[in-house]
Amino acid sequence: MKFSVNQQDLQKSLGYCQGVIEKRSTLPILSNILIEAANSKLKITATDLDLIFVNEISNIKIFDEGKTTTSSSIMFDIVRKIPSGSQINFENTGESKLQLESNKSLFNLNSINASEFPITDENFNENEFTINSKDLLKLLNKCKFSISNDETRHYLSGIFFHQTQTDDKNFLTAAATDSHRMSISKVRLKNKIEFEPIILPKKTIFQLCSLLEDYDGEVKVSNIKSKIKFELNNSILISKLIDGKFPNYIQVIPRENQKKLEIDLKSFLNSVDRVASVSLDKKDGVKFNLTKDNLDLSVNNTNSGDGKESLSVKFETDLDISFNSRYLLDIASQLNGDNIEIYLKDTGSPALIKDPADFDSIYVVMPMKG
16 A cells, blocks of 8 residues: 545544544554545545445555555644645555655554454444534534533433424424533424434534534435434544434423513623633522512622622523532523523522523523522
8 A cells, every 4th residue: 555645634534533543442553543445535444343435535646555554643633734835645565554755754653454444334324414514513513512421311312313304394393401401402494304313422523513614515414223324525423323312392391481581692602701710610500589670690609709780681680599600601602693592480490591582492401409
């Protein structure tokens, strides 16, 4: 195998691979990437057995076709330190060596035979549909911060995707919750699709986000019972799904929250962030002391002190309620409008948060005691 590739193209591809490969793997081959030079393309594959990432680079000169595997992290570290825009030459110089040469740099990297690399080839043509990359990224970003980190409830450690219908319109709807907060968002589909409800794992979500941020176009989605496949531009992402039943989140959405609190979004975000600075981990409750058209925010930490700030708001009555400041900041940072709308019932009931600029997304936050 012998080929030449542009440094920027290779660095980008290897950068994506870092999000897939586990830092500490019991199988040495899983620390490696599979490199295949054939048919005028360079194909790079990374996997942790649950997630497979494949990226193709077409801007390449191949002198001898072939394939091998080498350490993903070492190769990425070398390539990113080579001057941008340089050509990098690769050559298999022996059964277990891959030579990398660029400018005046020369490296001989250990390699493992490509036949040992675990790859699966499954037919994903059963349920297939396309979605715009920006729409898919919106669903992921609006929900990913609400994913649970509790490993004992594995069915909450991902985003629940399913098809919904409203007034004969079809939507792809996403929901995530850690039982303290919940995010729900949906995007309109052109047609009804054949798509069974799935729970997409957290690691897959963050890898998919990094791919979508660099891409503007259509994404082809296809799934079989236990796996899902995303195809975009020159990349493929195949993931195992979480086996479990997502709770009935619809029944958790508050229906009787009649007290509407309307605040300028930027002011709210900055004020909560400032008063929460008293708490180092931002997990202390930020207390809302609400009176007519006024909100007093306060945080009190026994170890570090307290902070207070007042905001002019639209609100008709008196109410005291506390929330985890981190939860409020996570939600507020995802809103698109000029204002944030918080619908309240009483001190002990969950709040419903809406974005006036995005009617297709809502958030629910449980209050804190005290």
